[in-house]
Amino acid sequence: MIAESIALVGHPNVGKSVLFQRLTGRYANVSNYPGTTVEVTRGAASFLPGVMVIDTPGVSSLPATSEDEQVTARVLLNEPLRAILQVGDAKNLRRTLLLAAQLAEMQRPMALALNMMDEARARGLHIDHAALSARLGVPVLPTVATRGAGIRELTHSLVHVSAPRFELHYPDPIEAAAQAISPHLPASSIAPRALALLYLSGDPVAEGWIEQHTDAQTRQHLAEQRAQAQRVLDQSVAAVIQQTRLAWADQATADAISSHAKADVRSSLGASLGRLAAHPIWGLPILAVVLYVMYWFVGVFGAGDLVGLLEENLFGETLNPWMTSLVQGVLGQSLLTDFLVGEYGLWTMGMTYALALILPIVTTFFIAFGILEDSGYLPRLAALTNRIFAAIGLNGRAVLPMVLGLGCVTMATMTTRILDNKRDRLMVTLLLALAVPCSAQLGVVMGMLASVSLGATLWWAGVVVGVLLAVGWLAARVLPGERSMLFVELPPLRLPQVSNVLIKTLARLEWYIKEVVPLFLIGTAILFALDKLGVLPGLIQAGQPLVTGWLGLPAESSAAFLMGFLRRDFGATGLFALESAGLLSPLQIVVGMVTITLFVPCVASVMMIARERGARVALSMLALIFPLALLVGGLLFRLLSALGWS
Amino acid sequence: MKRNLLSRLTQSSERSSAQPRTLAEVRPGRMARIIRFSSASPRWQERLLAHGVAPGCVVRVAQHQPVTIIQIDHTELGFERELARAIEVEAL
Numbered sequence: 170m171i172a173e174s175i176a177l178v179g180h181p182n183v184g185k186s187v188l189f190q191r192l193t194g195r196y197a198n199v200s201n202y203p204g205t206t207v208e209v210t211r212g213a214a215s216f217l218p219g220v221m222v223i224d225t226p227g228v229s230s231l232p233a234t235s236e237d238e239q240v241t242a243r244v245l246l247n248e249p250l251r252a253i254l255q256v257g258d259a260k261n262l263r264r265t266l267l268l269a270a271q272l273a274e275m276q277r278p279m280a281l282a283l284n285m286m287d288e289a290r291a292r293g294l295h296i297d298h299a300a301l302s303a304r305l306g307v308p309v310l311p312t313v314a315t316r317g318a319g320i321r322e323l324t325h326s327l328v329h330v331s332a333p334r335f336e337l338h339y340p341d342p343i344e345a346a347a348q349a350i351s352p353h354l355p356a357s358s359i360a361p362r363a364l365a366l367l368y369l370s371g372d373p374v375a376e377g378w379i380e381q382h383t384d385a386q387t388r389q390h391l392a393e394q395r396a397q398a399q400r401v402l403d404q405s406v407a408a409v410i411q412q413t414r415l416a417w418a419d420q421a422t423a424d425a426i427s428s429h430a431k432a433d434v435r436s437s438l439g440a441s442l443g444r445l446a447a448h449p450i451w452g453l454p455i456l457a458v459v460l461y462v463m464y465w466f467v468g469v470f471g472a473g474d475l476v477g478l479l480e481e482n483l484f485g486e487t488l489n490p491w492m493t494s495l496v497q498g499v500l501g502q503s504l505l506t507d508f509l510v511g512e513y514g515l516w517t518m519g520m521t522y523a524l525a526l527i528l529p530i531v532t533t534f535f536i537a538f539g540i541l542e543d544s545g546y547l548p549r550l551a552a553l554t555n556r557i558f559a560a561i562g563l564n565g566r567a568v569l570p571m572v573l574g575l576g577c578v579t580m581a582t583m584t585t586r587i588l589d590n591k592r593d594r595l596m597v598t599l600l601l602a603l604a605v606p607c608s609a610q611l612g613v614v615m616g617m618l619a620s621v622s623l624g625a626t627l628w629w630a631g632v633v634v635g636v637l638l639a640v641g642w643l644a645a646r647v648l649p650g651e652r653s654m655l656f657v658e659l660p661p662l663r664l665p666q667v668s669n670v671l672i673k674t675l676a677r678l679e680w681y682i683k684e685v686v687p688l689f690l691i692g693t694a695i696l697f698a699l700d701k702l703g704v705l706p707g708l709i710q711a712g713q714p715l716v717t718g719w720l721g722l723p724a725e726s727s728a729a730f731l732m733g734f735l736r737r738d739f740g741a742t743g744l745f746a747l748e749s750a751g752l753l754s755p756l757q758i759v760v761g762m763v764t765i766t767l768f769v770p771c772v773a774s775v776m777m778i779a780r781e782r783g784a785r786v787a788l789s790m791l792a793l794i795f796p797l798a799l800l801v802g803g804l805l806f807r808l809l810s811a812l813g814w815s
Numbered sequence: 816m817k818r819n820l821l822s823r824l825t826q827s828s829e830r831s832s833a834q835p836r837t838l839a840e841v842r843p844g845r846m847a848r849i850i851r852f853s854s855a856s857p858r859w860q861e862r863l864l865a866h867g868v869a870p871g872c873v874v875r876v877a878q879h880q881p882v883t884i885i886q887i888d889h890t891e892l893g894f895e896r897e898l899a900r901a902i903e904v905e906a907l
Contacts, residue, residue, distance in 0.1 A: 230865035234858065260889040264867040292889065370861075405857040411864040418867075447893065449880040552882045552893045559895075565882075654898060655882060656862055659891040 174221040175214060175327060176244050178272060179256035180264065181227030182545060182660040184284045186210065187669055188256055188314040189224040192324065199676040200684075207240040207586065210676065216324040220251055229658075230268055232372035232407055235589050242367075242374035245275065246357060252278040252330050254323075259289035259296060259311065262426055266418040267411075269305060273335035274366065275359035279307045280330050282323055286311040297425045304421055306333030315666060336362065339413050343369060343406065346398040350391055355382040369395055370407035439661040447549045447659060456553050459546065460572055463537050468576035468608040471533030480525035492516055504701075513700050519693035523686045527773065530577045531681050535674040538584070541569075542673075543665035547587075548657035555655045561638060562645020564589075564655040567597050574605035578770040581605070582777045592650040598782055599644060602774060603794050604637035606766045614762045617748055621755040628809070632763050636801055688776040696772070705731070719803040721810075722761055723752050733765055734772060756806070756814040764802030769794055835906050839883065839899035841876045847904035848873050854901045863902075866892055873907065 175192075177185050189197070193212030202209045210224040225244050226237035233239040245253070255272050257265030262283075269281055283289075283298060302309040308326040312319035338344065346369055351361040354368075357378065367375035368391065380388065399406050445451045493510040500506045510517045541547050547569065555565030566588050574581035578601050585594040585601075606614060618626040645652065699705050712727040729743030744761060747753050753761065769775055769791060779787035835841045838849075851870050852860045868874065868887055877884040877891065883899040885892050 229862070232861065234862060258889075261867075263888055264890065267865070267867060405860065407861050408857060408864060411861060412869060415864060415867065415869050443891070444877065447882075447884060448878070452881075548893065552884070555895065556881055654859070654895045656859070656894045656898070657892070658866070659884065659893050 173219070173249050173251040174211075174223050175217075175252045175254055176223045176225055176248065176250055177254050177256055178225050178228065178241060178245070178268075180229055180258060180261075180268065181658060183227075183256050183258040183265075184314045185224055185227070185256045186673070187666060188282065188284060188312065188320075189222060190669065190672060191314055191317060191320045192216070193222050197672060197676045199673070199680050202240045202243070205236060205240055207237055209240065209244070217328060223248065228268070229264075230411065231271060231367060231374075232370045233374055236591075239374050242372060245277075245359060246364075246374060246378050248358070250277055250358060252280065252327060254327060255279065255281045256284050256314075257281060259283040259286045260292055260294060262289075262294075262296060263415075263418050263422040266301070266421050267414055269307075270335070270337060270414045270417055271363075273305050273307055273333050274337065275363040276332050276334065277359060278330040278332050280323065280326050281305065281307055281309045282312045282314075282319070283309060284312045284314050286319070287313045287316070293428055295427045297427075301421065301425045304425075306335050337413060337417055339366075340402070340409060342398045342401045343410060343413075346394045346406075349394050353383070353387050353390060354379065357382075366410060369398060370410050371395075371405075439663055443545065443549065443659060443662040446546065446662065447552050452549065452553045456550065459541075459550070463541070464572065464575060466537050467530060467533045467573065471530045472576055472608040473612075475529035475533070476526055479529055480521065484521045484525040489517055489521065507701075508694075508697055511697070513693055513697040515690055515693055515697075518696070519690045520686075522693070522773065523689040527577070527579065527685075527689070528681070531580055532674070532678060534573065534576065534580050535677045536670065538569075539670035539673045540665045543663070543670055545660040545662050548659050551655060551657055552659070559652070561596075561600075561641030562652045563593055563596060563641070564653060566655070566657075567593065570597050570601060571605060574601045574607065575611065576608050578602065578605060578607045579774040579777045582774060582781055585781065589653050590650065592648050593653065595782065595786065596641065596644050596648060598778055598786075599790055599793075600637055600641055602769050602778060602790055603640060603767055603797070604633050606633070607770050610766060610770060613745060614766060617745065617758055618762060620748070621758050625755060625759045628759050628805075629762050629766070632801065632805060633766050636767060636797075640797075685777070685780070688780060689773060692772050692776055715799060719799060719806075720760055720764060721806045722757050723747065725752065726761060730765065730768070734768060754815055756809050759809065759814075760802050760806045763805055764798050767794070767798035767801060835904060837900050838874075838876065838885070838902040838904050839879065839896050841904060841906065843876055843878045846873055846875050846907040848907055850903040850905055852901060853903050859898055859901070863898075866890065868892070868902075 177189055179185050189210060189212065192214055194215045197210050197212040199208055199210050201207065207226055209226070211221050214220040214222050223244060225241040228238045228241045231238065231242055233242045253272055253275070255265075255269055257269065259265070265281075265283070272279060281301075283296060286296075289296065296311070298309040298311055308330060310319055310323045310326060312323055314320070339347070343366075347362055347365040350365040350368065354361045354364050357364050364375060364379075368379060379391065383391075395406065402409055446455050489510070496506055496510045500509075507514065509515050512518070541550075550568055551565030553565065554568040558565055558567045569587060570581045570584045573584055581601050582598055585597045588594045588597060614629065615626070618629055709728045709731050712731065713724050716722050716727040716730065717724050725747055726744060729747065732743055744753075744765070748758065775787055775791065778790060835847065837853075838847060841847045849868065849870050849872055852863065863869070866887070867890075868885075872887065875886040877886055879896060879899070882893045883896050
């Protein structure tokens, strides 16, 4: 049985997730909305037994322009909704009412929470919510979710809400088209007129839904009506519809709001800091500090200290020997023993990898990400770095996954879901897998290059950055779709709420354990099978001619390359051992390091790519990255040889 | 004192023509009334409208570098200058 739900809908940064916590208590479930990589949070309503609360991604309006907005549109169209709870920013009443008009037109039971009422009052705004309630036909309640103010009144009204009969009158061509379309639409969870308006404005989700529920003839009729409305209008249908709503929202705002002392938004400390953080000059040192602290927390503290503590000490010295002797005591020397605690054992490799190596990185990352998310700094980060990414056909939003990649490429691949569209996600995923070294690689690479010369380090950095820019530039031209311009809202900077960050982190960790850890176990099982079937030594041998002839490296490094892909610490140790034995010349070190940096970081990152982008994309990327890494390595070997390196 | 310093530090030194015709030409710190979206693609027009940026409304330009940032009501929006060039305004 599917439980009825209350959907929280609203703009980004209006305090939806804090209000969600207030309505559901402590337990939340974060998961991807089916068929997407967009996170949706669900929890049981604490005030209504048997009812779920869904926290939808932020929307500015429909038609949906991003995947986040599409998920919200799908929740509205497909979920068995008991009520819609719009969460709005009280100090941005006009914009809030613009969305409220659209939601009220759906004629589902609905309530509007005017949140952050304290901030509105601090700006001298007084809002007549009773007048708004009368105008919209839905309960309108002031709340301050962070302090829990107004929550009881809100839950009370949510228990008894009824559907409003709200309608706006649009210019004639649109009214005519909406009336012609409505009778042909199959019954949905929203009013036929609202669905017709969504369809007329070209909403992709409404279109997809209609496609599933109507025959070709009806669809042709609908498309003709829409085309006819468009012919007589000089602006897009969507723009005309939106302007009509905006005119209503302007009037409603003017009638409901009285502003006393017109406090200037610029005078608050958060706003000043926010402005400083987006400033062309002063923003840069702030950016450097934020990125460095984040890199330190995730890349050094998480991936270094915590991993060392867990992997070497707890797992390596205590848990794994204990587990191994336990299993051997029970099962003796058998294939099953090997499968559990052998070189590629489910416990000794799979679980050790998932819990000792990745879990600390994931935890520190989720905490850092939660803090950045909650503080309102993320959009400023995107604004500051936009130029750099514009050069390779992306926008500033790509900065977060790229910087995170220096900590852990696997997790960075997961964060590509904050990007606007599929094209950008695909591009950043490729660049991460190809040219961004993770902290483990970076440590070994830097250590070995430093033992050669500064020149060697510069060659390595130059080639890797060159490949990154060239592939980014090329991918931007080859992949279908246009570069999407940066368009962000910059909320005032605030101190993150500890409880909000912690609850989100816990919910995301639960997702990691349930959804990602099995990937590591499957990967380990595959390796175990390859090893037992004797495929691994064969692969190492097959790689040797390429490694010696084309890359000019000693034959032994073939094993290091393969192992490095399977488990990053094996590969690093392998090459390091060769260097210590004096088997690698400076030329070979530079070529080896460039090639291993361009290789896919580890088997876990490939699993993550397959999870986020699909198995086909993961395989295509491998098919592109391996030859490209070898090609660049071989060319570099020849170039440096010609320049007199040895 | 401290706040004064902060707000002075955030003044951009960008110079623009005396009679701005698009949002991209409005000097940081100045207000402008939006007349119409001249060459913005429908998709971006809808995005602007969704944030309440419509012909007739008044916005304050905060900066143009590294992106254009405007203030409307109590919201700040950041977008690329290319989009600002597609928004026709009159100076206030």
